[in-house]
Amino acid sequence: MTGEDGEGAAAPVAAADAAVPVAAAASASRRAQLMLTALRRSRRFGGPLAAVVVGAVLIAALQGSGFTSTLILDMLVYAIAAMSLDFLGGYAGLISLGMAGFLGVGAYGVAIAEVHAFSPWAAVGIGLGTVLALGLVLGIVAVRVKGISFVIITLAIGQVLWGLAYQWVGLSEGDNGIPLSVLPSIGPVNLNDGLTLRMTVLAVFAVVALLLVTFVRSPFGLSLRGVRSNEARLAALGYRTGLHRYLAWVIAVFFTGVAGVLYVFVNQLISPTTMDFSANGFFVLMVVLGGLGSIWGPALGAVVIVLFQQELSIYVSRWESLMGLTLIAVVLFSPGGFWGLVRAVGRRRDALITRLEGGSQDGAQEAGRPRTASPPPVVTP
Amino acid sequence: MPQFLAQTLNGLTLAGIIFLVSSGFTLVFGVMRVTNLSHGAVYLLGGYIGYSVIGVTHNFFYGLAAAAVAMATFGLLLERTLITWLGRSEMSELLATLGLIYVIDDVTLAIWGGSPLTINLPGVLGKSSTLPLDGVVYPNGRIFILGVSIVVALGLYYLLRRTRVGAIIRAGVDDREMVNALGINVRLVFSLVFMLGALLAGFAGVLGGTVLGLYTGADSDILLFALAVVIVGGLGSYEGAILGSIVIGLVDTYGTAYFPAVAYSILFLPVIAVLLVKPQGLLGRPNT
Numbered sequence: 001m002t003g004e005d006g007e008g009a010a011a012p013v014a015a016a017d018a019a020v021p022v023a024a025a026a027s028a029s030r031r032a033q034l035m036l037t038a039l040r041r042s043r044r045f046g047g048p049l050a051a052v053v054v055g056a057v058l059i060a061a062l063q064g065s066g067f068t069s070t071l072i073l074d075m076l077v078y079a080i081a082a083m084s085l086d087f088l089g090g091y092a093g094l095i096s097l098g099m100a101g102f103l104g105v106g107a108y109g110v111a112i113a114e115v116h117a118f119s120p121w122a123a124v125g126i127g128l129g130t131v132l133a134l135g136l137v138l139g140i141v142a143v144r145v146k147g148i149s150f151v152i153i154t155l156a157i158g159q160v161l162w163g164l165a166y167q168w169v170g171l172s173e174g175d176n177g178i179p180l181s182v183l184p185s186i187g188p189v190n191l192n193d194g195l196t197l198r199m200t201v202l203a204v205f206a207v208v209a210l211l212l213v214t215f216v217r218s219p220f221g222l223s224l225r226g227v228r229s230n231e232a233r234l235a236a237l238g239y240r241t242g243l244h245r246y247l248a249w250v251i252a253v254f255f256t257g258v259a260g261v262l263y264v265f266v267n268q269l270i271s272p273t274t275m276d277f278s279a280n281g282f283f284v285l286m287v288v289l290g291g292l293g294s295i296w297g298p299a300l301g302a303v304v305i306v307l308f309q310q311e312l313s314i315y316v317s318r319w320e321s322l323m324g325l326t327l328i329a330v331v332l333f334s335p336g337g338f339w340g341l342v343r344a345v346g347r348r349r350d351a352l353i354t355r356l357e358g359g360s361q362d363g364a365q366e367a368g369r370p371r372t373a374s375p376p377p378v379v380t381p
Numbered sequence: 382m383p384q385f386l387a388q389t390l391n392g393l394t395l396a397g398i399i400f401l402v403s404s405g406f407t408l409v410f411g412v413m414r415v416t417n418l419s420h421g422a423v424y425l426l427g428g429y430i431g432y433s434v435i436g437v438t439h440n441f442f443y444g445l446a447a448a449a450v451a452m453a454t455f456g457l458l459l460e461r462t463l464i465t466w467l468g469r470s471e472m473s474e475l476l477a478t479l480g481l482i483y484v485i486d487d488v489t490l491a492i493w494g495g496s497p498l499t500i501n502l503p504g505v506l507g508k509s510s511t512l513p514l515d516g517v518v519y520p521n522g523r524i525f526i527l528g529v530s531i532v533v534a535l536g537l538y539y540l541l542r543r544t545r546v547g548a549i550i551r552a553g554v555d556d557r558e559m560v561n562a563l564g565i566n567v568r569l570v571f572s573l574v575f576m577l578g579a580l581l582a583g584f585a586g587v588l589g590g591t592v593l594g595l596y597t598g599a600d601s602d603i604l605l606f607a608l609a610v611v612i613v614g615g616l617g618s619y620e621g622a623i624l625g626s627i628v629i630g631l632v633d634t635y636g637t638a639y640f641p642a643v644a645y646s647i648l649f650l651p652v653i654a655v656l657l658v659k660p661q662g663l664l665g666r667p668n669t
Contacts, residue, residue, distance in 0.1 A: 095472065097479075141653055144660045148416045148471055149616065152608045156652055159605045163645025170642060277601035278486075281479055288476055318491060324483030331477045332466060 036356045039349055055206070062198040069198060073266045075306045076205045080259035082286040082298035087212050088252035089284075090293030091221060092245055093228030094143070094150050097280045098158025099256050104165055104275030106131045106260025111178040111270050112171060120184035124261055131257025135250045143245040146231075158280045165272040177271025180264050191265060201262050208255050212295050215251065224248055282309075285327050290337050297339025304338075383515045388638045389631070394523040394592065396630025397530030401585035402603055403610040404537060404622045405578030411554040411617030412574045414471055415464055419478040420582055421604030422485035427452040427583025428590040428599070429493045432500050441503045441587075448583040456579025460572050482600065490597055497596035500587060526588050533581070534623060541619055550574060554617055606633070609648055613655050615665020624663060 058076075062069050081103055089095040109127030118126060142153055165172045172178065183191035191197045215221050226234045227241045235241050264270045273279070282305055290301025305323070312319045334340055406420045417423075427448040435444035463481070467473045501507060502522040509520045541547035549570055552560045561567045585603075586595075593599065609629045614621025628651050636647035655663060 095475075141656050144656060148410075148475065149612075149660075151416070151475060152612060152616075153652075153656065156605060156608055156612065156649060159601070160646045160649045163648075164643065167645050168642045277598070277604075278483070281483065284476065284479060318487055320483045320487040324480040324487070327480030327483070328463070328477045331473045331480070332463075335473070 032356055036353060039353050039356070043346075043349065043353070055202075058202055059199070062202060063195070065194045065198075070266075071306065071310055073198060073201055074310070075303045076201050077259050077262045077266055078283075078286065078306055079299035079302040080205055080208050080262065081256050081283055082290065082302040083209060083212050083295050084252040084255035084259070085283050086287045086290070086292060086295055086298040087215065087255075088248055089287055090295075090298075091216055091224045091228065092248035094146060094154075094245060094249065095284065095287075095292075096142075096154035096158075096252070097151050097284060098154035098156070098161070099252070099283050100275040100279035101158035101161030102131055102135065102253050102256040103260035103263060103279075104161055104270065104272075105134055106257030107264035107270040107274065108165060108172060108178065108260075109257075110261050110264050111180050114180060114182065115178060120182055121186065124184055127261050127264075128254070128257055131260065132250070132254050135253030135257075139246050139249045139253070143242065143249050146245070155277075155280065158275065159277065162272055162275045162277070165275060172272070175272060177269050180268045180270070183265055197265060201266065204258065204262060208258065209295065209299065212255070216295060220244070220247070285323065288327060288337060289330055291339030291343075292337065294337075294339035294343075297337050297342070300338050383517045386515055386517050387519060388634055390517075390519060390523065390527070391638075392631035392634035393627070394527050394630075395634055396626045397527050398585050398589045398593065399603070399606045399610055399630050400530050400534060400623060400626035401581050401588070403607040403614075403626055404534075404619060405581040406607045407611050407614070407617055407622045408550070408574055408619065409578040410611070411619075412550055412557075413464075413571050414469070415575075416471065416475045417478050417575075417578070418475055418604065419459075419481040419485060420578070420607060421600035421602075422482045422489075423452055423455065423579050423582040424586040424589065424603050425595065425600040426455070426485055426489055426586065428500070428586030428595045429489050429498075430583070431587030432493070432498055432590060432595060435500060441500070441506075444500070445584060445587045448587045449580045452583025452586075453576045453580035455583075456576045457572060459579070460575035464575070486597065486600065493595070495597055497594045498590070499594045500590035502591050522591055526592065529588065533584075537619065546570075546573070605648075609652050612652050612662060615662025617666070618662065618664045621662055621664035 058072065061072055081099060085096060085099050106127045109130040110123045113123035113126040114120065138157055142150065142157065145153060166174060168174075183197065185191055189196060189200070191200060223234065223239055224244050227239070227244045231241050234244075260270075263274065286301035286305045287298040288301070289304060290299065291297030308319060308323055312322070316322060330337060336343065402420065402424050406417065409415055409417055409420075430451050431444035431448035433444075434447040435441055438444070459481075463477055464474060467477055502525070506522045506525050509518050511518050539547075541551060549560065549565055553567065553570055553574075557567065560570075589595075589599075589603065593603075606629055610622055610625035611617075612625075613628055614623070614625030629648065632651055633644065633648050636644040640647055659665075
């Protein structure tokens with residue numbers, strides 16, 4: 001992009017110096033015009049295009065049942081949880097260190113219900129219902145505080161949920177966990193079939209992602225950001241800020257529970273390690289690494305962390321240290337995470353568009369006049 | 382009845398260890414507004430270092446001293462590097478210290494392995510004696526831990542309430558800008574408080590290693606205790622840490638003894654109760 005930048009913008013300057021015929025300047029301005037159109041289209045269609053490409057690649061990659069598919073499924077499940085946490089942390093300003101607990105509740109809910117001879121669909125209902133009920137009740141306590149206190153309280157909630165899974169052996173089978181053998185099926189959609197399950201996970205991921213993006217862009221999402229940055233002002237304007245935080249919490253908890261149900265479908269086993277302290281830290285790591293407050297960034301973060309866990313752990317024995325250091329490095333040097341880099345590219349594109357708009361108008365009105373309004377372009381060799 | 386008495390003493394012993402950890406945590410938060418999530422990891426690291434030093438020197442008290450000194454140094458380094466670099470952003474500090482937990486855990490796992498270790502108390506401390514109350518036979522080591530934590534609690538109370546340094550620290554909790562404006566070297570106070578917190582955690586690690594053991598995950602267990610304490614007592618309040626430690630220590634011990642299936646969750650009851658009635662903690666201030 002910088003190369004084209006230099007080429008497109010340098011031409012009028014050269015024309016001005018040498019006073020070359022109008023034709024050359026016109027061709028340069030046409031080229032600039034083309035690039036401007038391309039850039040503008042990328043601003044409008046870049047996101048959807050990337051989504052279609054990624055979606056197509058995922059559908060293709062999930063056709064097989066090999067290691068890659070398993071890896072991608074893991075990534076998708078954790079991405080749902082990471083995006084939910086980002087909705088809570090990045091938009092409502094409530095960073096929770098207890099979300100793995102709710103993932104566990106969703107998964108355990110399904111598994112325990114099946115153990116007690118409920119049909120698979122009823123089990124899914126019970127799992128999601130439990131998560132929702134728990135979110136509604138605990139939210140009353142949790143969102144009474146914010147900032148550091150909220151982190152501490154959610155950490156305590158997460159540890160308690162883990163403690164129940166670990167200690168309440170009569171219900172949860174303790175350390176061994178509970179296996180899940182039969183998955184739901186309805187009509188042609190039989191989740192016991194590998195391919196159907198994989199496509200379902202992908203579809204649920206897409207639905208949750210789109211829902212979260214819609215929430216974020218809705219008036220509710222905007223006022224949520226307002227609550228985060230200046231609660232007193234929002235409250236003075238008549239917004240019920242506590243209710244905003246509560247709703248954001250319930251939404252995030254519920255979607256994390258959805259991820260939990262998918263988790264137990266994919267892994268066919270749920271055990272306390274899935275919801276321990278270190279798992280909670282991983283969720284926060286995914287969100288911070290991906291970029292707080294971007295929804296898509298944390299999904300990317302989930303991809304990276306799952307890769308770390310599954311792949312890097314084979315080659316590097318001290319991979320947890322590496323992950324801890326990565327988190328520290330991101331916090332220190334790149335607070336925006338990965339998505340911060342994507343946003344930086346977007347900003348450069350917008351800046352380029354503004355500059356080209358100025359340039360092409362000049363070119364059209366008065367070919368060859370040196371531009372003084374914008375800073376002199378840097379010509380890359 | 383004798384069993385209940387023994388459980389109460391167990392609860393108070395646990396409260397002593399929890400107090401040593403949570404007082405440092407709450408002081409660091411109170412003065413610096415730094416939430417050091419790696420505080421539990423510092424406790425565990427101190428315990429492991431103490432274990433190794435005791436293994437080499439065959440002297441429990443050298444181990445105790447070594448852990449305290451090593452962790453104080455570690456705390457100073459941490460405060461002068463990472464915490465300083467992050468420059469007062471509460472959430473960044475929390476996240477960076479979360480990252481540090483993974484590093485410390487991984488390093489301790491690499492050095493000391495995954496199997497649980499226990500530190501043995503020397504001589505008479507390793508034995509039991511019959512208490513004058515109800516004829517309960519009780520380990521001397523636990524009485525020792527209880528005594529030590531009471532002495533530390535009184536010492537810290539004296540430091541905070543009766544000395545100039547303590548006055549500065551308390552003033553720092555109340556109004557940091559004003560303390561700075563009075564020409565007091567707040568940087569130095571920060572370093573001292575952070576060192577003190579880490580020192581106490583390392584010290585507690587060795588004591589905790591004798592009754593709770595040293596194992597992977599001991600750090601998050603003790604961190605949860607400390608967090609429950611600061612929620613109950615009030616984040617940043619020293620007296621709150623004493624009160625909270627007693628509540629949490631007793632609740633956890635009774636819970637484990639009488640309701641083992643939900644012991645970990647019973648811990649949460651006082652936390653919820655306090656949050657509903659007084660979200661800032663029993664002895665906390667509304668604006669912290």
